Amino acid sequence: MSVTEYDVIIIGAGVAGLTAGALLASRGFQVALVTAGEPTACLSTGCIDVCSGNHNPLAGIKELPDAHPFHLVPEKTITESLDNFLKAMQEMGIPYTGTLAENRLVLSALGTFKTSCLVPSTMKAAPQDTRDSIHIISFAGLKDFYPGYIISRRPNTEFSVYDAGVASTMGIAAHFEEEDCLERFISWLKGQNVSADRIAFPAVLGLESADKIVKMLALRIGKPVFEIPTIPPSMPGRRLFNALKDYFRKKGGTIYWGWPVSGVEKSGKIIEGVTTASKGRPNSLNGKSFILATGSFVGGGLVAGRETITENIFHLPVHVPGARETWFENDYFSFSHGIGRAGIIVDSSLRPDGSPLENIFVCGGILADTEILKNGCGHGLAIATGQRAAESCMECLR
Amino acid sequence: MIKADVIIIGGGATGCGIARDLALRGIPHCLIEKGDFAAGTTGACHGLLHSGGRYAVNDPIAARECYDENQILRRIAIKCVEQTGGLFVRLPGDSKRFRELFLRSCGEVGIPTEVISSTKALDLVPNLNPEIEEAIKVPDCSIDPFRLCMLNIRTSQLRNNLIFTRHKVTEIIKSHGRCIGVKATDQSTGEAREIHANIIVNATGAWANMIASLAGCEVPMTLAKGSLVITNHRLTNMVINRLRPPSDGDIIVPNEAVCLAGTTSLAVENPDKIGIEAAEVDTIISEAGRMIPHFNNTRIIRAFSGVRPLLKSQKMDSHEISRGFRIIDHQNGMYSIVGGKLTTFRLMAEKMVDTIMASFNLKRACETAAIPLDGQEELSGYPLSKRLADMKDIVCECELVNRKEVERIINQTGTRNVGDITHRTRLGMGPCQGGFCTFRALGIMNDMSVVSPEQSMAMLRDFLQRRFRGIRYALWGDQLREEQLVEYIYLGILALEKPK
Numbered sequence: 001m002s003v004t005e006y007d008v009i010i011i012g013a014g015v016a017g018l019t020a021g022a023l024l025a026s027r028g029f030q031v032a033l034v035t036a037g038e039p040t041a042c043l044s045t046g047c048i049d050v051c052s053g054n055h056n057p058l059a060g061i062k063e064l065p066d067a068h069p070f071h072l073v074p075e076k077t078i079t080e081s082l083d084n085f086l087k088a089m090q091e092m093g094i095p096y097t098g099t100l101a102e103n104r105l106v107l108s109a110l111g112t113f114k115t116s117c118l119v120p121s122t123m124k125a126a127p128q129d130t131r132d133s134i135h136i137i138s139f140a141g142l143k144d145f146y147p148g149y150i151i152s153r154r155p156n157t158e159f160s161v162y163d164a165g166v167a168s169t170m171g172i173a174a175h176f177e178e179e180d181c182l183e184r185f186i187s188w189l190k191g192q193n194v195s196a197d198r199i200a201f202p203a204v205l206g207l208e209s210a211d212k213i214v215k216m217l218a219l220r221i222g223k224p225v226f227e228i229p230t231i232p233p234s235m236p237g238r239r240l241f242n243a244l245k246d247y248f249r250k251k252g253g254t255i256y257w258g259w260p261v262s263g264v265e266k267s268g269k270i271i272e273g274v275t276t277a278s279k280g281r282p283n284s285l286n287g288k289s290f291i292l293a294t295g296s297f298v299g300g301g302l303v304a305g306r307e308t309i310t311e312n313i314f315h316l317p318v319h320v321p322g323a324r325e326t327w328f329e330n331d332y333f334s335f336s337h338g339i340g341r342a343g344i345i346v347d348s349s350l351r352p353d354g355s356p357l358e359n360i361f362v363c364g365g366i367l368a369d370t371e372i373l374k375n376g377c378g379h380g381l382a383i384a385t386g387q388r389a390a391e392s393c394m395e396c397l398r
Numbered sequence: 399m400i401k402a403d404v405i406i407i408g409g410g411a412t413g414c415g416i417a418r419d420l421a422l423r424g425i426p427h428c429l430i431e432k433g434d435f436a437a438g439t440t441g442a443c444h445g446l447l448h449s450g451g452r453y454a455v456n457d458p459i460a461a462r463e464c465y466d467e468n469q470i471l472r473r474i475a476i477k478c479v480e481q482t483g484g485l486f487v488r489l490p491g492d493s494k495r496f497r498e499l500f501l502r503s504c505g506e507v508g509i510p511t512e513v514i515s516s517t518k519a520l521d522l523v524p525n526l527n528p529e530i531e532e533a534i535k536v537p538d539c540s541i542d543p544f545r546l547c548m549l550n551i552r553t554s555q556l557r558n559n560l561i562f563t564r565h566k567v568t569e570i571i572k573s574h575g576r577c578i579g580v581k582a583t584d585q586s587t588g589e590a591r592e593i594h595a596n597i598i599v600n601a602t603g604a605w606a607n608m609i610a611s612l613a614g615c616e617v618p619m620t621l622a623k624g625s626l627v628i629t630n631h632r633l634t635n636m637v638i639n640r641l642r643p644p645s646d647g648d649i650i651v652p653n654e655a656v657c658l659a660g661t662t663s664l665a666v667e668n669p670d671k672i673g674i675e676a677a678e679v680d681t682i683i684s685e686a687g688r689m690i691p692h693f694n695n696t697r698i699i700r701a702f703s704g705v706r707p708l709l710k711s712q713k714m715d716s717h718e719i720s721r722g723f724r725i726i727d728h729q730n731g732m733y734s735i736v737g738g739k740l741t742t743f744r745l746m747a748e749k750m751v752d753t754i755m756a757s758f759n760l761k762r763a764c765e766t767a768a769i770p771l772d773g774q775e776e777l778s779g780y781p782l783s784k785r786l787a788d789m790k791d792i793v794c795e796c797e798l799v800n801r802k803e804v805e806r807i808i809n810q811t812g813t814r815n816v817g818d819i820t821h822r823t824r825l826g827m828g829p830c831q832g833g834f835c836t837f838r839a840l841g842i843m844n845d846m847s848v849v850s851p852e853q854s855m856a857m858l859r860d861f862l863q864r865r866f867r868g869i870r871y872a873l874w875g876d877q878l879r880e881e882q883l884v885e886y887i888y889l890g891i892l893a894l895e896k897p898k
Binding site: 149151234 | 791879
């Protein structure tokens with residue numbers, strides 16, 4: 001068994017883990033990030049929701065229920081972390097738009113508005129009301145996008161269908177990365193004689209170069225162009241993940257990809273290392289401090305059994321919102337299903353409550369009482385608590 | 399106003415079977431169903447084509463009927479029946495005396511049995527509990543109740559009889575004390591229809607008393623709720639029964655890509671108000687887990703209940719009430735047919751139509767047992783290879799349904815309901831329970847201008863609420879993960895609703 005030594009070991013490659021990792025690595029710490037695979041961020045819209053219930057997200061945070069983990073992060077850390085995020089994404093070539101003072105609207109694939117704080121530049125030109133007319137470009141065979149849904153919500157909406165020769169989200173995105181394909185598309189689009197105010201696309205406009213492609217299309221057609229987030233697989237989610245991952249590596253972090261944690265080595269109240277089930281042989285990664293950012297149920301950080309809910313790496317105490325029958329309400333659209341409150345309760349340094357372990361910090365979706373859908377706080381909370389967990393680690397290492 | 403000789407109310411197996419029998423005997427009829435075919439008890443059963451073994455001890459007449467019908471349906475409904483065979487397994491502690499009684503009763507009824515060792519049984523079904531004492535082989539099969547109804551009704555449709563689904567009967571029209579017709583409302587448009595006939599057949603199963611009361615009649619019945627769970631894959635290729643007196647959680651049936659396990663039996667008052675308790679789900683899983691241990695940690699994708707319309711009896715435990723059926727002549731032009739089982743639906747229809755023929759003074763013998771169901775030649779049947787033949791434009795990845803198939807159903811039925819597509823193609827019946835493909839199916843209906851964009855949004859909302867009723871009692875483990883993802887898609891990515 002090989003053993004490697006680090007200052008900090010982070011488990012989970014989602015927005016929280018990568019945010020924490022980048023900060024620690026940029027401050028000169030030796031950081032390893034281990035992950036079982038791709039994070040749920042790849043399934044997301046790429047939008048950074050901070051607090052969608054209030055016109056002003058920063059003010060909205062203050063109104064969240066007392067138990068919400070956002071209250072554990074000082075306001076200064078929240079603003080700093082989101083500033084860091086904006087700079088990092090700018091540096092990685094996927095700029096974001098928005099401020100903590102005001103939420104923006106993103107047109108959804110159903111024609112409704114999704115409220116978010118920081119949005120990818122490719123969604124910047126989305127209309128902020130129902131007045132502007134829109135021309136939607138759909139793609140032949142693309143099974144996860146139907147303009148009819150949007151047309152039902154918006155007057156003055158029309159659409160045309162382009163045959164890219166491929167039908168999957170990923171395939172079309174790759175198609176747009178090819179210069180001659182893009183040119184062929186532009187000449188087709190010019191032939192459509194679009195009269196609407198704006199041109200909308202499902203989010204398939206390239207993988208690495210989406211920002212450039214959107215700007216180029218807008219310039220060549222002479223109209224604002226924007227993307228509409230799609231159901232998974234989601235290009236904006238994947239772009240976000242790739243950028244965060246590359247940024248972390250650029251700062252000097254190491255990623256152990258496809259290495260699910262299979263064991264923990266402890267000495268009393270101190271975690272000394274984690275064992276990972278990698279191909280060939282088990283590997284031990286030793287660290288002085290640990291960050292758990294494995295996400296909620298979808299990410300696999302929390303596991304629901306028939307009786308209870310567990311965290312299966314460090315076996316931290318999990319806050320379980322009552323017996324199984326209380327996890328869900330009868331109304332699907334209640335936004336208040338008990339399960340949304342499940343997770344790890346932490347103190348102000350994000351150390352787990354009720355656990356004797358001293359050198360572990362928890363951040364992101366695995367935290368208790370987040371109620372992410374109700375509060376509209378997904379990636380925003382991950383960024384803020386990721387930064388907070390990194391700061392706690394630094395204090396711990398000092 | 400529409401005129402027919404016979405009106406059938408109810409589009410479950412019994413109603414569809416009666417329609418086919420009438421069609422083959424040349425009697426013009428009209429069938430009215432308030433939802434879709436097989437939407438009630440028929441579609442909520444475990445899809446077992448009984449060998450009769452389960453009833454041999456307590457109800458030998460019903461057992462014999464089951465066995466005979468089993469043999470008939472294997473011949474006439476070849477694309478609905480999978481000839482799985484069945485095992486009755488005896489676990490340590492299960493009564494040996496019951497085993498003797500079971501074998502003797504099956505012998506008396508005429509159901510072929512073969513006692514096999516546990517080793518042989520494990521060869522047949524490797525997932526079986528290795529501790530079983532022995533197993534008894536019986537000719538159980540699995541049957542697709544949705545397809546069965548669709549194919550039965552096909553004969554009526556081909557002969558230009560009128561079939562109204564999504565029509566709710568609101569009134570039984572009477573004249574001089576006789577039932578002469580019904581008024582029904584189209585559930586999607588609100589349009590009212592009046593249909594007249596000489597005879598009205600009430601084949602509404604658990605709802606029979608409600609319909610009878612519209613004509614001032616009564617149908618004495620006991621309603622027993624039975625709950626079932628569905629796994630995400632097949633844990634057995636044979637039907638597995640527990641060799642003991644009928645009890646909760648004593649059967650596992652493989653069906654298409656999944657397994658169904660059940661059932662429970664609880665008396666209920668109103669067939670429209672049935673829920674499932676977490677405890678029922680736990681009971682089924684732990685009992686099924688005794689026969690197939692892997693059941694305890696397999697993924698459950700859905701839990702649901704159906705209501706058995708049983709003949710009224712003094713017996714308190716509904717497991718013991720006869721599964722036989724009865725035709726009630728209300729002496730006013732209306733008949734109710736209640737009780738029975740999915741397995742004996744054809745026989746029930748035959749007896750019902752015999753009665754109708756007698757009242758019309760017509761003589762034409764029943765042919766339903768001899769003629770195969772119409773429309774089977776165009777069906778693929780189960781083999782996956784046939785479904786994979788056209789992998790283009792897959793809409794439902796779990797059940798491999800492609801766009802062409804969805805479009806075909808929409809064109810063929812003119813449906814405006816996504817549930818109708820599900821019942822005909824299995825779209826949305828897999829692990830994600832329609833989480834991904836319903837968005838697509840409604841999008842396709844939208845593209846084809848079958849529904850307006852506004853309607854498709856409302857239908858999406860309605861679908862998600864109904865879907866949730868089926869899965870909320872099976873939410874833990876991977877199914878809970880899937881559900882959280884689906885919730886994130888509709889409420890997070892698509893912003894279908896906003897928090898209140």
